[in-house]
Amino acid sequence: MKKGVLLVNLGTPDSPETKDVRRYLDEFLMDERVIDINAVSRALLIKGIIVPFRGPKSAKSYKEIWTEEGSPLMVYTVKATEALKQRLGDEYHVEMAMRYQNPSIQSAMDKLRAAQVTSIQVIPLFPQYASASTGSVHQKVMEIVSKWQTIPSISFINSFYDNELVIDGFVQNGAKYNPAEYDHVLFSFHGLPQRHMLKADETKQHCLKVANCCDTITGANRFCYSAQCHATARLIAEKLNIPKEKYTLTFQSRLGRDPWMQPYTSEVVAELAKKGVKRMLVFCPAFVADCLETIFEVAVEYNEEFQALGGEHIQLVESLNDSPIWVDALEKMVREEGF
Ligand SMILES: C=CC1=C(C)c2cc3[nH]c(cc4nc(cc5[nH]c(cc1n2)c(C)c5CCC(=O)O)C(CCC(=O)O)=C4C)c(C)c3C=C
Ligand SMILES: [Fe+2]
Numbered sequence: 001m002k003k004g005v006l007l008v009n010l011g012t013p014d015s016p017e018t019k020d021v022r023r024y025l026d027e028f029l030m031d032e033r034v035i036d037i038n039a040v041s042r043a044l045l046i047k048g049i050i051v052p053f054r055g056p057k058s059a060k061s062y063k064e065i066w067t068e069e070g071s072p073l074m075v076y077t078v079k080a081t082e083a084l085k086q087r088l089g090d091e092y093h094v095e096m097a098m099r100y101q102n103p104s105i106q107s108a109m110d111k112l113r114a115a116q117v118t119s120i121q122v123i124p125l126f127p128q129y130a131s132a133s134t135g136s137v138h139q140k141v142m143e144i145v146s147k148w149q150t151i152p153s154i155s156f157i158n159s160f161y162d163n164e165l166v167i168d169g170f171v172q173n174g175a176k177y178n179p180a181e182y183d184h185v186l187f188s189f190h191g192l193p194q195r196h197m198l199k200a201d202e203t204k205q206h207c208l209k210v211a212n213c214c215d216t217i218t219g220a221n222r223f224c225y226s227a228q229c230h231a232t233a234r235l236i237a238e239k240l241n242i243p244k245e246k247y248t249l250t251f252q253s254r255l256g257r258d259p260w261m262q263p264y265t266s267e268v269v270a271e272l273a274k275k276g277v278k279r280m281l282v283f284c285p286a287f288v289a290d291c292l293e294t295i296f297e298v299a300v301e302y303n304e305e306f307q308a309l310g311g312e313h314i315q316l317v318e319s320l321n322d323s324p325i326w327v328d329a330l331e332k333m334v335r336e337e338g339f
């Protein structure tokens with residue numbers, strides 16, 4: 001009998017065609033943990049405005065990054081999963097799923113059940129915990145097993161923002177570019193609406209109330225996405241000897257008009273270009289695989305904005321993708337934190 005492992009990434013459209021992108025956006029943005037407003041307003045906003053209008057625009061962006069093997073997020077996640085299977089051997093049954101679209105969590109859980117695994121270890125592939133990413137994966141898995149007659153031992157990884165091998169993976173990739181040769185370094189994380197941060201603060205007295213609330217991890221902010229992003233950036237910067245004044249942490253990918261976590265990457269990129277920064281190195285350590293948000297938003301869109309304002313070049317540091325050190329990190333998580 002084998003132990004089960006379920007790796008879950010965010011998800012990506014089945015193809016870069018508008019109909020598939022719309023179906024993906026619809027499933028993603030109708031998740032109440034992502035757009036956390038009342039159900040009627042969410043349906044009106046998402047089905048009536050965002051999906052119809054954003055669908056064709058996003059499809060155009062996906063066409064720019066699509067490869068012969070498929071969407072980069074999918075390609076890298078599949079490769080890392082295959083490498084992990086090799087490492088873990090016969091003692092484990094490993095499945096990979098996407099929170100939205102395919103392969104679905106339901107299909108992966110069905111396979112684990114059919115394989116009669118003795119336990120299931122769920123690893124959402126997001127280094128920093130957010131209700132909209134990790135929390136949503138946890139909820140979906142719990143919904144599925146709640147319908148099973150027999151529920152095996154299940155464990156959920158909450159976050160791995162300070163995992164040494166994960167940090168070292170980003171450090172190795174960044175070191176290839178010799179950060180000292182760049183004028184400035186950005187750590188650009190996927191953003192979230194500010195209200196998600198406030199909801200994560202169980203004390204209601206810390207987040208955005210205490211000065212520099214994200215600078216250290218405390219009891220109040222231990223599950224705060226922003227505080228965990230700050231910790232990840234600090235650890236990478238320390239290992240690469242990047243002094244504090246030479247790097248900035250920013251948040252990208254804002255959607256809608258509500259305030260999101262700040263500072264916004266787009267605004268910092270523009271300010272730095274205007275200040276005369278010419279060469280900038282950008283890490284995106286919220287993503288374990290390169291995807292639309294890194295390959296297109298950072299390396300193409302922000303790069304163009306930077307150059308239009310006098311900057312010379314934005315260099316994206318590759319994500320962990322299917323690097324051996326990332327597979328080492330996953331293997332260690334499975335062997336040390338599982339059953
Ligand atoms: C790092 C984890 C992620 C969190 C947290 C997250 C929250 C979040 N995202 C949106 C809206 C969009 N995100 C989109 C793409 C996207 N998001 C993540 C990760 C997180 N999102 C990834 C890995 C990707 C790329 C997927 C790929 O196929 O490459 C998109 C779709 C693209 C676009 O149209 O721009 C949207 C929309 C919200 C609203 C949100 C939390 C509230
Ligand atoms: Fe996102």
Ligand SMILES: [Fe+2]
Binds near residue numbers: 212214221224226
């Ligand atoms: Fe904070």
